[in-house]
Amino acid sequence: MNTFKLVNREIFRRKVNYLIGFAIVAITTAIVIGTLSLLKIHDLQTAQILAQKEAELNERVLVLQDDYRKISLELGFNLLIIPEGQNLGNFYADDFASKYMDESVTDKLVSSRTLTIQHLLPSLTQKIVWPEQKQSIILIGTKGEVPYLYRNPKKPMLQPVPDGGMVLGYELHRILNLKEGSKVKLLGREFTITKCNERRGSKDDATVWIPLKDAQELLNKEGKINAILALKCHCASGTLTNIIQSVKELIPNVQVLQKNKEVAIRAKARDRAKREAKEALKAEELSRTELKNEQLRFAKVLIPLVIITGAFMICLTFIANVKSRQDEIGILRTIGTKQHTILIMFLMKSILIAIPAAVTGYLIGIFTSTISVENFELSELFGTFALIITICLAGLISTAASWLPALYASLQDPAKIIQD
Amino acid sequence: MLKVENITKFYQKGSTKITAINDLSLTLNKGEFIAIKGESGSGKTSLLHTIGGLLRPDEGTILINKHDVYSLNKNERAAFRAEQIGFVFQQFHLIPYLTVSENIAAPLIAKKLKIGSRVDELIEKFGLSERKNHLPKELSAGEKQRTALARALLFNPQILLADEVTGNLDPGNSELVLDSLREFSDNGGIVILVTHDESAASKADKTMTISNGILS
Ligand SMILES: Nc1ncnc2c1ncn2[C@@H]1O[C@H](COP(=O)(O)OP(=O)(O)O)[C@@H](O)[C@H]1O
Numbered sequence A: 001m002n003t004f005k006l007v008n009r010e011i012f013r014r015k016v017n018y019l020i021g022f023a024i025v026a027i028t029t030a031i032v033i034g035t036l037s038l039l040k041i042h043d044l045q046t047a048q049i050l051a052q053k054e055a056e057l058n059e060r061v062l063v064l065q066d067d068y069r070k071i072s073l074e075l076g077f078n079l080l081i082i083p084e085g086q087n088l089g090n091f092y093a094d095d096f097a098s099k100y101m102d103e104s105v106t107d108k109l110v111s112s113r114t115l116t117i118q119h120l121l122p123s124l125t126q127k128i129v130w131p132e133q134k135q136s137i138i139l140i141g142t143k144g145e146v147p148y149l150y151r152n153p154k155k156p157m158l159q160p161v162p163d164g165g166m167v168l169g170y171e172l173h174r175i176l177n178l179k180e181g182s183k184v185k186l187l188g189r190e191f192t193i194t195k196c197n198e199r200r201g202s203k204d205d206a207t208v209w210i211p212l213k214d215a216q217e218l219l220n221k222e223g224k225i226n227a228i229l230a231l232k233c234h235c236a237s238g239t240l241t242n243i244i245q246s247v248k249e250l251i252p253n254v255q256v257l258q259k260n261k262e263v264a265i266r267a268k269a270r271d272r273a274k275r276e277a278k279e280a281l282k283a284e285e286l287s288r289t290e291l292k293n294e295q296l297r298f299a300k301v302l303i304p305l306v307i308i309t310g311a312f313m314i315c316l317t318f319i320a321n322v323k324s325r326q327d328e329i330g331i332l333r334t335i336g337t338k339q340h341t342i343l344i345m346f347l348m349k350s351i352l353i354a355i356p357a358a359v360t361g362y363l364i365g366i367f368t369s370t371i372s373v374e375n376f377e378l379s380e381l382f383g384t385f386a387l388i389i390t391i392c393l394a395g396l397i398s399t400a401a402s403w404l405p406a407l408y409a410s411l412q413d414p415a416k417i418i419q420d
Numbered sequence B: 001m002l003k004v005e006n007i008t009k010f011y012q013k014g015s016t017k018i019t020a021i022n023d024l025s026l027t028l029n030k031g032e033f034i035a036i037k038g039e040s041g042s043g044k045t046s047l048l049h050t051i052g053g054l055l056r057p058d059e060g061t062i063l064i065n066k067h068d069v070y071s072l073n074k075n076e077r078a079a080f081r082a083e084q085i086g087f088v089f090q091q092f093h094l095i096p097y098l099t100v101s102e103n104i105a106a107p108l109i110a111k112k113l114k115i116g117s118r119v120d121e122l123i124e125k126f127g128l129s130e131r132k133n134h135l136p137k138e139l140s141a142g143e144k145q146r147t148a149l150a151r152a153l154l155f156n157p158q159i160l161l162a163d164e165v166t167g168n169l170d171p172g173n174s175e176l177v178l179d180s181l182r183e184f185s186d187n188g189g190i191v192i193l194v195t196h197d198e199s200a201a202s203k204a205d206k207t208m209t210i211s212n213g214i215l216s
């Protein structure tokens, strides 16, 4: 027989007292761990939500950026070159020049060895009625040219409209019910529709693009153009004037206009969307933090309260246990058991209650806190280190709570107890 | 040798002072078995507790083998009790959740001593073989007292202090317990049996009477 064996016998042959203590520690631990685990789940969820939102945001920004890239390619003519003497009032009213210049001016730009423009799109634009369809249209004949500096033999030239092809604005293919791939006649010549544009909400929706040569022939303007669109000028804004200058030097009889208003608007819209998305993300983060703080405030009250209640109940359980074991304490002391052995006897019991109860409570706490939450693995919350800390704390608090009753027991006067 | 020298023990009950033991002296040698008779409240239990190192007297000394028991501190006295003194009581005072054999081995909690098969010997000797794995609540009064006696004898003490040990027993078991006390003293132990029962004193070497804490 030794102290440990004695404590064990007492536990096994008086299960009820042990189970009451066990339940108190297990429930207390479960509540504390459950609360902490809920807080952690909240953090994990916040991280998850924010990561998801951020991914969405990045994707949206990417789409916007791609849109922007496309837009600046399609619309973003950084420079528009129109014939000298063109009445700008009429030009802005009609959106195309009524004067013409020789297509050959393009060649001067194309063959220049210094011009930093990636694409040149000479065009011939006219407002006509499409006789075969009885539909007013803006007809643009255009072709792509790449200036010397950007010529790359491996890459085919960017051609806005392939030979024999036609690109239709949104309203046109919608109203006329035309589909990509079908053939259609314009001014007696047959074209294959290579592209039906999406809605742009501008004059583009009423525009027909065909190869420059076809337009010149059909409109009886052989060798003539009324604008050159210069795309992707490689310039920081400061050097734009330099480019305009060099264009004017190469081809003196033109006006050079900056035409990037629409691009700027779109860029602004993109930036605003980006900013708004970021603000929404921040707001979400803020509201999650707010919620967390509220939970923390609650936990800060709940956890100490639960622990104190648990400790108090353990203390009461031990007082009851000590009271019911008076006779036993008396006889043990009488036959020579030292005071501290009696103290150890009770503290040992409290530790034997606390350790398995803490493990049980820990598991219950983690398990119950995840029941109502989706997407959470128990393993994400279970931590060996946390379990060890829990066991130590539960052991420590139980020992502290049973200390006074145990001390009281050890200080009993055996002569008084066993007086027959 | 046990030497009780002029001990006096007072109790304070409210404002009145009770003299439980009054200037009592007694000397017992090895192998002596003394019975002390007295009415209830005459001071018998107080005397046994004082001799056993449980109750410090207000005056006088207890010498066991010339050692002053109360010059020891609490822990030393506990160790001394474990080795030298065996207690047996009217109320048995067995530990309720330990079996017979575990109860007999209980003094090992107080002191780790090599005892070999002593527990089994005692179980055999007191006819408890059939009962050794039973809890106290499953035992008869006689079996309980035999278990308590076996526990008191585990470490072969010098002195056996028996406080009205036959009070709850039938004649057969009383006889058996008293015979065991006799045997213990025959083997050199000192036995002090206190009782208010005339017949229980018959096995003792000598019988004395205690009244109001005074021995005669
Ligand atoms: N702890 C105590 N406090 C006060 N009085 C006590 C105490 N223990 C015993 N007494 C008193 O001391 C006297 C002797 O008691 P006790 O030694 O128990 O006698 P006995 O064992 O012969 O019945 C009695 O009058 C009893 O009431």
Ligand SMILES: [Mg+2]
Binding pocket: A419, A420, B044, B045, B046, B163
């Ligand atoms: Mg008594």
